[in-house]
Structures are given as structure tokens and as C-alpha cells.
Amino acid sequence: MKIHAVYPGSFDPVTNGHVDLIQRSATLFDHVTVAILRNTEKVPLFSVEERIDMLEQAIRGLDNVSVTSFAGLLVDYVEQAQAAVIIRGIRAISDYEYELQMALMNRRLSNKVETVFMLPAESYSFLSSKLVKEIARLGGCIGSFVPADVEKRLYGKFQKK
Ligand code: PNS
Numbered sequence: 001m002k003i004h005a006v007y008p009g010s011f012d013p014v015t016n017g018h019v020d021l022i023q024r025s026a027t028l029f030d031h032v033t034v035a036i037l038r039n040t041e042k043v044p045l046f047s048v049e050e051r052i053d054m055l056e057q058a059i060r061g062l063d064n065v066s067v068t069s070f071a072g073l074l075v076d077y078v079e080q081a082q083a084a085v086i087i088r089g090i091r092a093i094s095d096y097e098y099e100l101q102m103a104l105m106n107r108r109l110s111n112k113v114e115t116v117f118m119l120p121a122e123s124y125s126f127l128s129s130k131l132v133k134e135i136a137r138l139g140g141c142i143g144s145f146v147p148a149d150v151e152k153r154l155y156g157k158f159q160k161k
Contacts, residue, residue: 002030005085005116006078008070011036011051012044013150015132017124019058021089024118026062033081034059038071045133045157058147075110086115091125 005025011018011034025032036051046054048069055067070077078086086106088099103115120127132145136154143151 003085004031004033004081004083005029005087006033006035006074006081006083007087008035008037008074008077010040010042010044010129011055012042012129013046013051013132013146013154014055014058015124015127015129015146015150016144017089017091017120017127019147020120020124021087021118022059022065023062024120025087026065029085029087030064032062032065032087033083034065034067035074035077035081036067036069037074038069046153050153054147054150054153057149073109075106075113078113079110084112084114086113088115088117089120090117091120091127 005028007022007025009018022032022034034055036048036055038048044051052067052069059065059067074086086103088103090096090099099117103117106113106115127145132142133154135145136142137158142154146154
């Protein structure tokens with residue numbers, strides 16, 4: 001049986017921590033779809049199209065990974081994509097409470113979908129899109145936190161030369 005997994009998130013923007021998790025997932029599952037949430041209450045820095053673009057560059061070379069966007073309930077998207085697994089990354093214990101709540105709610109909403117928690121490399125355990133955006137906005141160095149193309153686009157958003 002082939003297992004299709006969905007890795008959902010905002011990816012605003014994708015970080016090296018996300019990329020690490022995608023690479024790990026790609027070795028475990030037959031296919032991984034990275035799915036960007038479209039209808040979010042948060043106002044994103046990057047449009048969905050920009051985020052798809054950055055992710056597509058970041059996953060180049062991973063033949064069993066694709067990128068898309070979705071709106072509405074995650075479990076509805078996962079079922080419609082005929083996937084069996086939701087992948088979520090846990091960086092630290094502080095992530096766990098929210099992730100547990102979401103995984104159990106998703107299980108209540110659909111008993112056809114399992115959530116699998118994965119750990120990124122320890123070196124990325126402090127990394128988040130939110131912090132990276134803040135550092136870029138304030139002119140700090142983000143080169144080791146995001147792919148080169150994302151670094152360029154972030155500085156572009158904040159007009160750093
Ligand atoms: O990267 P994020 O922002 O932590 O991702 C959160 C995401 C997109 C996985 C979550 O907000 C989500 O699944 N939203 C879709 C709407 C939904 O299904 N809500 C009920 C979750 S229990």
C-alpha cells in the first residue's frame with residue numbers, strides 16, 4: 001500500500017526547518033504534498049503564489065514531493081487528496097500542546113486520517129517563520145535559516161540592499 005502524506009502549514013516563508021522536515025518525510029512516505037493554507041485569518045507577508053514558488057525551489061530534486069494550496073478544513077482536503085497522513089513538526093515541548101489539540105480534533109473530524117509528528121534536526125529547533133521575518137525586517141542576518149532564494153525575497157520585502 002502506498003502512503004500519501006500531507007504536510008500542511010502557512011510556510012510564510014518556508015525555512016530550513018521546514019525543508020529538513022520535508023526531506024525526512026520524503027524518505028518515509030511514498031508521496032508528500034506540501035499544502036499551504038489559503039484562507040487564513042493571519043495576514044501573510046508572502047502571497048500564496050510566492051510561497052508556492054519558494055517551496056517549489058526548495059524541494060527541487062525531491063521527486064516524490066509536490067506543493068499545492070488548500071482552503072477550508074484540512075481533513076477535507078486530505079480526504080479529497082486521498083492521503084492518509086498529516087505530517088506536523090514538533091520543535092519543542094511548547095509546540096506539543098497545540099499540536100496535540102489539533103491532531104485530536106482532526107481525528108474527531110475524520111477517522112480516516114492519522115497525524116504523524118516529526119522532529120526536525122535539533123539545529124532548527126529554535127527556528128520559526130515568524131522570527132525569521134522579524135530578524136529580516138530589523139536588518140539581521142538570516143542566511144543560515146532560510147534557502148538563499150527566500151533570503152533574497154525577504155530582504156526584498158524589507159528593502160535591504
Ligand atoms: O504552519 P501553521 O500556521 O502552524 O499551520 C496551521 C494549519 C494550516 C495546519 C492549521 O491552521 C489548519 O489545518 N488550518 C485549516 C483549517 C482547519 O482544518 N482547522 C481545524 C484544525 S483542528
